[in-house]
Amino acid sequence: MSLRNAYAVKQLSIFLENRKGRLFAVTDTLKNANVNIRALAMAESAEFGILRLVVDNPEKAKSTLSANGFTVKEQDLFAVEVEDEPGSFSRVVEALSNADINIDYTYAFVGNSHKAVLVFRVADEHLEKAMIELKNNGIILVEPGFFYS
Amino acid sequence: MVEHRVVASEVVGSSPIVHPIFFIPERNYMFPNDNLNREKLESIQSQRLKELVRRVYHLVPFYKEKMDKMGIKPTDINHISQIKYLPFTTKQDLRDNYPFGLLTCSMDNIIRIHSSSGTTGKPTVVAYTKEDMGIWREVMGRVLKMADVGPGDIVHNVYGYGLFTGGLGFHDGAEEVGAAVVPSSGGFTKRQLLLMKDFGATIITGTPSFVLHLAEAAKDEGYDIQKDFRLRAGFFGAEPASAGLKKTIADVWGIGYHEVYGLSEIIGPGVSAGCREGRLHVFEDHFYPEIINTDTGEVLPEGEEGEIVFTTLTKQALPILRYRTKDISSLNYLPCKCGRTIVSMESVKGRADDMLIVNGVNVFPSQVEHVLTKVEGLTPNYVIVVEKKGALDKLEVWVEVDERTFEGGIGALEVLKQKLESEMLNDLYINAKIKLVEPKTLERSMGKAKRILDKREMEGK
Numbered sequence: 001m002s003l004r005n006a007y008a009v010k011q012l013s014i015f016l017e018n019r020k021g022r023l024f025a026v027t028d029t030l031k032n033a034n035v036n037i038r039a040l041a042m043a044e045s046a047e048f049g050i051l052r053l054v055v056d057n058p059e060k061a062k063s064t065l066s067a068n069g070f071t072v073k074e075q076d077l078f079a080v081e082v083e084d085e086p087g088s089f090s091r092v093v094e095a096l097s098n099a100d101i102n103i104d105y106t107y108a109f110v111g112n113s114h115k116a117v118l119v120f121r122v123a124d125e126h127l128e129k130a131m132i133e134l135k136n137n138g139i140i141l142v143e144p145g146f147f148y149s
Numbered sequence: 150m151v152e153h154r155v156v157a158s159e160v161v162g163s164s165p166i167v168h169p170i171f172f173i174p175e176r177n178y179m180f181p182n183d184n185l186n187r188e189k190l191e192s193i194q195s196q197r198l199k200e201l202v203r204r205v206y207h208l209v210p211f212y213k214e215k216m217d218k219m220g221i222k223p224t225d226i227n228h229i230s231q232i233k234y235l236p237f238t239t240k241q242d243l244r245d246n247y248p249f250g251l252l253t254c255s256m257d258n259i260i261r262i263h264s265s266s267g268t269t270g271k272p273t274v275v276a277y278t279k280e281d282m283g284i285w286r287e288v289m290g291r292v293l294k295m296a297d298v299g300p301g302d303i304v305h306n307v308y309g310y311g312l313f314t315g316g317l318g319f320h321d322g323a324e325e326v327g328a329a330v331v332p333s334s335g336g337f338t339k340r341q342l343l344l345m346k347d348f349g350a351t352i353i354t355g356t357p358s359f360v361l362h363l364a365e366a367a368k369d370e371g372y373d374i375q376k377d378f379r380l381r382a383g384f385f386g387a388e389p390a391s392a393g394l395k396k397t398i399a400d401v402w403g404i405g406y407h408e409v410y411g412l413s414e415i416i417g418p419g420v421s422a423g424c425r426e427g428r429l430h431v432f433e434d435h436f437y438p439e440i441i442n443t444d445t446g447e448v449l450p451e452g453e454e455g456e457i458v459f460t461t462l463t464k465q466a467l468p469i470l471r472y473r474t475k476d477i478s479s480l481n482y483l484p485c486k487c488g489r490t491i492v493s494m495e496s497v498k499g500r501a502d503d504m505l506i507v508n509g510v511n512v513f514p515s516q517v518e519h520v521l522t523k524v525e526g527l528t529p530n531y532v533i534v535v536e537k538k539g540a541l542d543k544l545e546v547w548v549e550v551d552e553r554t555f556e557g558g559i560g561a562l563e564v565l566k567q568k569l570e571s572e573m574l575n576d577l578y579i580n581a582k583i584k585l586v587e588p589k590t591l592e593r594s595m596g597k598a599k600r601i602l603d604k605r606e607m608e609g610k
Contacts, residue, residue, distance in 0.1 A: 013557035
């Protein structure tokens with residue numbers, strides 16, 4: 001079994017215009033569907049933005065958002081758990097850099113008991129390779145079950 | 150002989166340049182056909198129509214077929230009042246016969262070809278014989294005579310030169326009346342202003358939006374418009390202008406505003422032009438106007454509003470019977486205070502179809518759609534939004550982002566946006582700003598079928 005099948009985390013990207021109330025429209029839709037947001041990041045350009053979410057139920061979130069007229073794209077990420085201390089993030093980035101893997105973007109949040117969880121997006125064709133490299137460097141990959149309910 | 154136009158000071162507000170050694174010619178020069186009595190004019194028109202109908206019947210299969218179908222023989226038409234029995238010609242007819250299907254003569258006799266933008270990549274073509282160029286020069290001269298333009302005048306022509314008939318049409322007209330023409334074309338605002346000042350331009354010809362833009366730029370550049378420039382009149386066309394915009398332009402430059410109307414299918418600019426009384430006189434000895442009910446095709450009486458159609462009475466290469474302009478207007482046969490007896494038409498308020506004019510360039514929604522569909526994967530759900538930004542028209546195309554175009558990244562969308570903008574410029578010659586919007590936006594705001602949101606103020610006449 002590939003690492004990707006075991007460790008890929010589903011992320012939803014939602015296209016949003018830079019207008020008042022658009023972000024709320026998303027969060028309200030998710031609230032009404034009883035979807036819990038586990039991690040998020042927002043990317044913005046001058047005129048539009050992209051909201052990136054890891055949620056407890058990606059299938060349900062995607063179908064609800066699509067039905068409400070949002071443009072949603074589902075993509076695979078991976079997540080790692082590191083010690084919440086200086087140098088941890090750097091160690092992960094270094095491993096990917098040494099393997100010549102480009103990071104599209106990353107975001108992070110503080111987990112339980114001095115741990116931090118980092119999520120990374122790399123090109124799909126590099127995903128498997130990235131996971132192997134990290135495993136070989138002793139970095140702990142987080143199973144998607146950690147996010148999903 | 151050098152003319153000078155002291156009379157201009159009455160209408161333009163800026164003082165004329167007086168050279169006392171030049172004698173002052175007759176005021177308000179009038180081309181002979183501009184003030185004929187109606188009877189004489191109708192006799193000229195009737196004679197020309199008779200010849201025209203015979204010529205197109207025998208030389209253009211398209212017209213022979215149409216007339217045969219309607220049961221009209223060329224010999225049935227002997228008076229201008231019988232023009233209503235003749236078939237109409239539409240823009241689609243011109244496209245169907247692209248490029249040279251309606252010509253009455255071989256390419257040996259053609260000396261100029263112009264073309265205007267089409268809706269689906271297929272443009273319309275107009276060709277001119279030497280005689281046709283003579284007619285065009287004559288009517289453009291008659292246009293410029295509305296402000297007594299002549300020797301000694303410097304005509305600064307900011308219409309675009311090229312396939313568009315505006316630039317070369319005004320250029321030829323200025324030469325015809327013996328003025329010095331500066332073929333500066335569009336763009337290069339700062340250099341335009343410098344040349345206008347240094348050369349001492351007295352007449353400007355261009356689109357209203359660009360000439361207003363020049364005034365705003367002149368202020369920004371620190372010019373004192375009344376002191377630094379010697380303009381006394383301007384000729385404006387190729388896009389609709391509200392009464393308010395006309396007044397603004399006349400006031401800011403201190404010039405007389407002369408509207409010029411035309412279509413390349415008929416001749417280019419020079420079908421009609423505004424006199425100093427503000428009436429838009431049709432050169433009806435060449436271009437015979439009728440107002441029709443746009444739905445039934447029935448000719449409407451004088452004064453009633455409807456679609457204006459033109460018949461080219463004298464054109465040789467591409468004569469056209471009753472061309473459906475889609476422009477809404479009305480006619481007024483009362484002789485004018487300016488001395489002209491030729492009919493005048495109401496300024497065009499709008500189009501019967503959905504063509505947009507953006508900074509003088511024709512834009513059809515279908516052209517925009519064509520560009521969108523060319524870009525892979527894009528569902529063309531879009532709205533064209535036009536508004537004024539300062540003096541210039543600003544065009545935005547709002548395009549929905551859907552699952553197929555959205556890969557989840559910002560960069561790809563930025564690339565898509567840039568690609569669409571450069572395709573718009575390449576294909577349509579317009580600077581359109583692409584705005585990516587959420588799918589339901591367009592339905593919510595205006596319903597799917599509506600493709601145009603024109604926010605420009607057209608407060609009418």
